[in-house]
Amino acid sequence: MDFDPLSLFTPAVATVEDEEQELLNIAEPSASIYRVDSGPEVESESESEEALDEPVHFLDLPLLQLSPPNEVLLLFLKLLAPEQVHNFSKESTATTAIEDPPLSSDIFTEKDVEALVPAALPWLCQYCPRFNSAEKLIRLPSLSGSLKSQPSYNSWLTKVISTPTASDDVLKQGSLRISENCGRTAQPEIIRKITIPDLEKFGKSYISLREPSLTSDNLGLKTWGSSLILSSRLVKSCTSGKSKYMIEPILELGSGTGLVGIVASLLGYETILTDLKEIVPNLQANIDLNEDGAAPKAQVEELDWTNPAPFVSKAPSRKNSYKTIILSDPIYSSQHPYWVVDMISVFLSVEPNARVLIQIPLRPKYEQERALLWRLLDKSGFVAQEEEIEDGFDDFGEMKFCFKQLKRKQRDEQDKGEQY
Structure with missing residues (x-):
């Protein structure tokens, strides 16, 4: 050498x-x-x-x-x-x-x-x-x-x-x-400006969302990519004042910073946005931040998926009364699929046109939780009427997202399934 x-x-x-x-x-x-x-x-x-x-x-x-x-x-x-x-x-x-x-x-x-x-x-x-x-x-x-x-x-x-x-x-x-x-997890409070194509047709050019410092136990204080993609779909599909996907009354489960619920309200639909007690103050602050367009149609309430009784007690008629239930990125633990399906079963109307809109990121570490969610929904009598895999991203990088619109299986469909 x-x-x-x-x-x-x-x-x-x-x-x-x-x-x-x-x-x-x-x-x-x-x-x-x-x-x-x-x-x-x-x-x-x-x-x-x-x-x-x-x-x-x-x-x-x-x-x-x-x-x-x-x-x-x-x-x-x-x-x-x-x-x-x-x-x-x-x-x-x-x-x-x-x-x-x-x-x-x-x-x-x-x-x-x-x-x-x-x-x-x-x-x-x-x-x-x-x-x-x-x-x-x-x-x-x-x-x-x-x-x-x-x-x-x-x-x-x-x-x-x-x-x-x-x-x-x-x-x-x-x-x-x-x-x-x-990095994002160390950042102080920010105001995120959200723009969506065609949103200005509904009287607002952008949505402002307050996001306090992100902590591991308060993921609802962060705006995630699923909410932007689902919101864009809702705006795009709303023509002549009528939505392809939504029927009143609407309940959003796990609203987080409130983007999807605020968009639904801007589109003219009465929507109840719900989340845990510690998330609700910031959720209400975001409604107030966009009060010029969304507030008249948006209502914020606390709803704990493990104990929905306080939410129901305010109006017992809420059970099986919502014709549209919206969820965006609701799976963060092995227990969430069970809670999500429980809440859908409790609050979704039994009418044939009632539907669930769900947008979920295809995160590599959550395959089992997603598979469990789909199995539980199927077992509870729900079937996908529409589904699509989409590309998107958020503060943590690029990601694929799954959208599904589900409805209750009709009785004859359930009977056929039981035969096999």
């Missing part, structure tokens, strides 16, 4: 601190080189659009060794705040189309930094050439996508909140940026 003398050489690894110190050494001797004048001779035909639109690197951020004032730190922290969550992703179908934010001073209003910009610019002109003008600052939110995937970004944020002179606002915003950059 040939000997390679370079194998004995181990180069020094450059660290974040080394890069920062190098820039610091450049900045300290003559800070005036960063000062920007209005004259054309300074910028030599001004900076090209390509230079202005380069992705932001963490070394473009204010160097903390230069002790940027709180106004500068707060300005950057607010501009680096994530845009409003729009559906689930920038990819895929029209249900997730997202327009790039416009490059205008409106971004300062949206980010609540109008007063911070003039206060921060003197320091930025002296020490931060990448963002030494309002025009450049406007571009920061749209150019920071790759920055947030760099480990050094979290390191910068950590140093920001460790700064002895950091104000309470800086500490709060810095902590939020760190949480937002640690």
Whole structure:
């Protein structure tokens, strides 16, 4: 085997601190080189659009060794705040189309930094050439996508909140940026903006959904992909004010953040949205958030699948009274199939046209639970009138989803089944 003398050489690894110190050494001797004048001779035909639109690197951020004032730190922290969550992703179908934010001073209003910009610019002109003008600052939110995937970004944020002179606002915003950059389960509360093709025909261009921090025992506080796909189906199938799938009265089981129930209400159908006691306050908040269109037709109530008696006691006639029952992503444990079928059997009307609409993600680890659900439904006398496998996604990636519309088997169908 040939000997390679370079194998004995181990180069020094450059660290974040080394890069920062190098820039610091450049900045300290003559800070005036960063000062920007209005004259054309300074910028030599001004900076090209390509230079202005380069992705932001963490070394473009204010160097903390230069002790940027709180106004500068707060300005950057607010501009680096994530845009409003729009559906689930920038990819895929029209249900997730997202327009790039416009490059205008409106971004300062949206980010609540109008007063911070003039206060921060003197320091930025002296020490931060990448963002030494309002025009450049406007571009920061749209150019920071790759920055947030760099480990050094979290390191910068950590140093920001460790700064002895950091104000309470800086500490709060810095902590939020760190949480937002640690994955969906660590993120703070968000407002998700849901757009669905043709929804505007029913008087609303989008739906706003409040999602508190996600915890493992409160999965109902999260909007899941099944609800968006089912909602899109309901909107698409509603023509001339009549739905292909829904008949009043409607009961939604496990409403979560309420997307499907709110959509059913917007389409003009009286709908009762139900969930566990700890989910109901946020569910009601989302009804209120969309009260301009959905509230008159939407009602929120607590319903525990293991103890439906309190729900029934409010109106004993509720048993076997709902002509449409809606469920979206209701299976999270081995017990859920039993509870789901129990609730359907208790509350679905016995009339021939009564139906169940169910949308379930085909998660790899839940094959047994899904198979159990279908067996229990069949055993309880339900048969699929329509079913479809669809592609979709949510915050956790791409997924296939199964939609089924089920009705009670007619007596002659049950008799035939019993013969075999």
